[in-house]
Amino acid sequence: MFSVQEQIVRYLKQQRELYGDAVYIARQEHLRVVSTDMAQVNSDGWEETSTLDDLHQQIHECLNCPLGSTRTNFVFGSGNHNADLMVVGEAPGADEDLQGLPFVGRAGQLLTKILESIGLMRDDVYICNILKCRPPNNRKPLASETDECEPYLVKQIALVKPGFILALGLTSANTLLKNKESMTSLRGRIHDYHGIPTIVTYHPAALLRNPEWKKSTWEDVKYLRSLMTP
Ligand code: SF4
Numbered sequence: 447m448f449s450v451q452e453q454i455v456r457y458l459k460q461q462r463e464l465y466g467d468a469v470y471i472a473r474q475e476h477l478r479v480v481s482t483d484m485a486q487v488n489s490d491g492w493e494e495t496s497t498l499d500d501l502h503q504q505i506h507e508c509l510n511c512p513l514g515s516t517r518t519n520f521v522f523g524s525g526n527h528n529a530d531l532m533v534v535g536e537a538p539g540a541d542e543d544l545q546g547l548p549f550v551g552r553a554g555q556l557l558t559k560i561l562e563s564i565g566l567m568r569d570d571v572y573i574c575n576i577l578k579c580r581p582p583n584n585r586k587p588l589a590s591e592t593d594e595c596e597p598y599l600v601k602q603i604a605l606v607k608p609g610f611i612l613a614l615g616l617t618s619a620n621t622l623l624k625n626k627e628s629m630t631s632l633r634g635r636i637h638d639y640h641g642i643p644t645i646v647t648y649h650p651a652a653l654l655r656n657p658e659w660k661k662s663t664w665e666d667v668k669y670l671r672s673l674m675t676p
Pocket of ligand 1: 508509510511512513514515577578579591594595
């Protein structure tokens, strides 16, 4: 758990990354929420949570990074709480931010089709993002933001206990796997994220811009399915 002083230093560093030397002052009610959150955590940095709903309730007002102040809705995740497959994207987009649900826009519809192509319904899997709040204008997440938010994902994984993770997109994969490898190098093999076998493929939004990558994605999800099927 970070001390108040450490939290202030981290906050100011995030502000500098986002806004340069201009200082952003959170509204008073936000400061109250941060204070409440700090009171909730235990010595391990977490309030005891036994279900995803408990975790959602605990963190849905999070303001630990500046994205909390620009989001419309917090996007926790959706799907089967006991899923064998957890699908992890980078961050909510505009549609997700408006609806408070992951992968609901055009990219989400394509994800649904990709899952169905290997015999999985959306309700069979658990879908979420590394970041729970939308970066303005869909810019790439900052390292400070993923550092702050990734522990929520780790907690979600601990509660769902998936057999496999499908990382969607290079940003998601590089963030989870802590490397800078290319998509070409990451595809087609099993990685490890917190002990969970993890497969990497293209983000559906990238497929909408680059339809020629769909064949490779099909190969990736077929490979994933072959691993899942005993
Ligand atoms: S992106 Fe994550 S860390 Fe930042 S405010 Fe949202 S939930 Fe909190």
